[in-house]
Amino acid sequence: MLDPAALAMEPAPGRACGTCTLCCKVYDIPPLAKPAGAWCRHCRPGRGCVIHPDRPQHCRDFHCLWITQAWLGPEWKPDRSKMVLTIDAATRFLLVQVDHGAPNAWRAEPYYRQLKQWSGAAAGRGQHVIVFLNKSATVILPDRDVPLGVMGPTDRIVARERRTATGTSIDVERVAGAA
Ligand code: SF4
Numbered sequence: 725m726l727d728p729a730a731l732a733m734e735p736a737p738g739r740a741c742g743t744c745t746l747c748c749k750v751y752d753i754p755p756l757a758k759p760a761g762a763w764c765r766h767c768r769p770g771r772g773c774v775i776h777p778d779r780p781q782h783c784r785d786f787h788c789l790w791i792t793q794a795w796l797g798p799e800w801k802p803d804r805s806k807m808v809l810t811i812d813a814a815t816r817f818l819l820v821q822v823d824h825g826a827p828n829a830w831r832a833e834p835y836y837r838q839l840k841q842w843s844g845a846a847a848g849r850g851q852h853v854i855v856f857l858n859k860s861a862t863v864i865l866p867d868r869d870v871p872l873g874v875m876g877p878t879d880r881i882v883a884r885e886r887r888t889a890t891g892t893s894i895d896v897e898r899v900a901g902a903a
């Protein structure tokens with residue numbers, strides 16, 4: 725069960741990045757002016773960081789969910805799944821950052837089924853599962869997937885419940901932040 729309130733924040737015993745370096749590709753790294761989707765110039769893909777002892781604090785502070793959550797199986801290791809999972813610190817949304825070299829990785833099984841299950845549980849808490857391909861977001865809802873396009877740094881995702889003939893559905897939209 726992926727419950728943000730119960731998540732460990734530190735690496736789980738026995739978990740190590742090993743051959744994975746995907747977080748050095750898929751994210752912005754502001755102290756290095758590295759954009760999402762480009763390998764960091766200090767990364768040797770599949771091998772590691774050549775400035776590891778001197779890497780920015782931004783990098784030191786990062787732990788993906790596969791590193792901190794021992795219950796996530798080996799199929800979720802980012803260099804195998806082609807996705808890096810995190811929990812947004814402010815919203816507690818589950819963020820799935822996909823390697824743009826494998827843009828449909830999240831649609832493959834067993835991943836898509838698991839993302840849908842997490843989406844159902846998150847919806848009950850007023851939270852969401854969001855897949856990112858660089859800055860382009862898709863919200864995974866229990867009954868459908870909603871592409872929202874490129875998210876600006878101050879954009880927000882707003883959700884509303886809507887009653888339907890068969891129950892309750894959720895509408896989501898991207899709301900532009902202040903310019
Ligand atoms: S994505 Fe996770 S497992 Fe892979 S290098 Fe980064 S912290 Fe390590």
Ligand code: SF4
Nearest residue numbers: 748764766767773783
């Ligand atoms: S400095 Fe090292 S740890 Fe940080 S993104 Fe670059 S390769 Fe990865």
